Amino acid sequence: KPKAIVIGAGIAGIASAIRLRIKGYEVSVFEAGSKPGGKLAEINMSGFRFDAGPSLFTMPQYVDELFQLAGKNPNDYFEYTRLKEICRYFYEDGLRLTAKADLNDFAREIETKTESTAAEVEKFLKKSATIYDVTHKVFLERTLHKLKSYLHWDTLKSVFRFGQIDAFRTQQQANNSFFKDARIVQLFNRYATYNGSNPYQAPATLNVIPHFEYHFGAYLPKNGMYGIVNGLVKLAEELGVKFHYNQKVEEIRYTNGRKPKVQGVTVNDKMLTSEVVISNLDIWFTYKNLLKGITQPKKLLSQERSSSALIFYWGMDSNYSDLGLHNIFFASDYQQEFNSIWKDKTISNDPTVYINISGKHLRTDAPLDSENWFVMINVPANNGQDWDQLIQQARANIIQKISRILKRNIERDIVCEQILDPQSIESKTGSYQGSLYGNSSNNQFAAFLRHPNFSSKVKNLFFCGGSVHPGGGIPLALLSAKIVSDCVDEVV
Template sequence: MAKAIVIGAGIAGIASAIRLAVKGYQVDVFEANSKPGGKLGEIKMNGFRFDTGPSLFTMPQYIDELFILAGKNPKDYFDYIKLKEVCRYFYEDGLRLTAKSNIELFAQEIEEKTNSKAKEVHRFLEKSATIYEITHQVFLERTLHKLKSYLHWDTLKSIFRFLQIDPFRSQSKANEQFFKDERIAQLFNRYATYNGSDPYQAPATLNVIPHFEYHFGAFLPKNGIYGIVTALVKLAEELGVKFHYNQKAEEILFIDSSKTKIQGIKIYDKIYKAEVVVSNLDIWFTYKNLLKGIDAPKKLLSQERSSSALIFYWGMDGNYSDLGLHNILFAKDYKSEFNAIWKEKTICNDPTVYINITAKHIRGESPNDSENWFVMINVPANNGQNWDLLIKEARANIIKKISRILNRNIEKEIICEQILDPRSIESKTGSYQGSLYGNSSNNRFAAFLRHPNFSKKIDGLYFCGGSVHPGGGIPLALLSAKIIDDNLPS
């Protein structure tokens, strides 16, 4: 039986392990942490449970697909609900919007409460659908790094329609033109942050992202996001995959001195042999730490990283009926917020605050009459800023902002707290500079510049996860595993 090793038990590492096991490999996963999941982590404190990383779950079909591939019924392992309400939006001028998954209702609410018309929303979402139609097979579901991808008829059609993906103006410029009311442009600009980018720089192609939420839907796993990890690890183990925790890979080894064929990996001077090695590490650390003596792709690795996050996990005494599962409290001056993050590499005084409360839907997430708040702001990747000071200031500003908008003093209702910042994101999940999604997509060619999912020079070496093609976020990380699967030797 051929052997495969996966380094890292992030979501893409686990998905790769499942796919390799289904293909008949004997698979071992080596994970540096004591638990699987990587950025999909969980913490429990004082009777509260929190997902530590992702909170928004889209494209659940990519998870279901793994169970189906293994001949299992996904519902026996993992269940989720489709949300009727996508997000609640709060503006400093008092405007409140509830984005329903029913586009008619959402567009109607926008027409009733703002200067934008329902038809602007419909036109925008039609454009979003067109970008998806042109890009998904070519840029998301296939490798860009093999000639065979370009020989498909749909690829050629997409190339002819390239201008329709709106690559030459920024997302904010496009949205200013779609929407008469700048608050609605702001609402749709927010989607650039879904892959850690800046709407004032990133191409309008990123307007594809709302299509995932408004066409396919937003979902919530019934056991929280960490339930995805538990279910996939269970499936992998049933397929014979062996997980080894607290095992930090030190080096990828080669059979030959010219380093063209994989031999296996090294951990604490022990050698584990395999024909296939998949690295789920941030590509930056794969080259820096594991591929000794191999020339790193310098241009790719020196690109601007995506943004990071500052998160407060607060156990809150009380219930907050104004808030739903996903809530956004917008900065008054959105442009200044992004200037602070991207140009000044700091945090502004009035950041946009995201609050996620799974206790709104899942029982047992918090004690009675209390809620588990995941409170996040976007911040720059770690470049050695004085984080202790920035966190202290941001905490005070966030509390002031939420209290102002909800008209309730929330500070005294915080029962317990933990904090995650760019430094701890890097140390806990191995993400260079603590960035959430690998490289940023501020550059219009970023989609083409991500690292391939296999090595052209080293036989048996593959790469998966949010820092390589096709990109960050749970759905794309899962697609990276699928692309590896499609490109394994038959």
């Protein structure tokens, strides 16, 4: 059997391993950390369980597909439910909105409580659907870096409809034209942050993202987000994939000569051979640390990074009936918040705060009459800021903001705490500058500026994960594994 080595057990690494194993490869995964999942991690602290990274699960069909490919029933490995409520929004002026998954309910709520109308919401989401229609096959499901992709009928159709994807104005400009009420503009602008971008710079094409939530749905795995990792690793191991933890790959080896070809990797100073190597780690570190002697694609690697995050995991010794699973406390001045992140590379004094409480649905995630709060704000990627000082300041501002809006002192309910910041995201998951989603999508060519899923310099070397095409977030990372698997077929 041909051998394949996967470097990194992030979600895309695990998915690539499963796909190659199903194709008949003997697959070994080498993971630097002690557990699989990468950014998809979990924390157990004083009787509370937290999903440490992703908290919003969309497009579960991309996970199911992996079980189905192996001839298995996904429900035997991991289960999830579709959420009836997507998010609760809180504004400083007292406005509160609950986004129900049923679009009619949500549109009615907006019409009742704001200056915007249900018709505006419907028109906006129709546009989201059109953008999805035009872009998904071309930008998400295939490599953009092979001529063959462009000769496809879907691609040609999309090229003719390119004008419909709203690439030539910013998300803010588009949303301002859709909605009368500035608070609803803000609500839909927030979707730019789903891939670490800035709505005042990113193209309105990112308005495709609400379509994922409102059309395909938002979900919660029954064992929390980490249940996705457990389910997929179980499947991979049953299929015969071998996982090696605490095994940091030091080098990708390839033949010398005019047409270099991959030979394997070095781990613990030992060379391990394989016909195929797939790197799941950040493409920046793949070039910087593992590919010695290969000229780096400077333009690709010098792209602006996506934003990072500062997260407080708080065990709360109380119940908050105002809050749901997903909650947003908006900044008063959204533009100023993004200017702080993107221009000043710092944290605004009034950041938008996201609180996820998985214990609202998963009873065992917190002790009785307690809640597990995952409290996150968007922050710049690490450029050597004084993080200790910024974190202290942000913590105080966040506590004040939530207490002000909920009209109760939340600080006294915090019984335990852990913190994740850009520096620890970089050191724990190998993400350059701690960015969550690889490069930002702050310009309309960003999709073309992500690294391809294969190496044009070393034959049989492939790349998957959130820092390469098609992008960050669980669904796109899973699609990168699918594209890698398609590319492997062509060359090996």
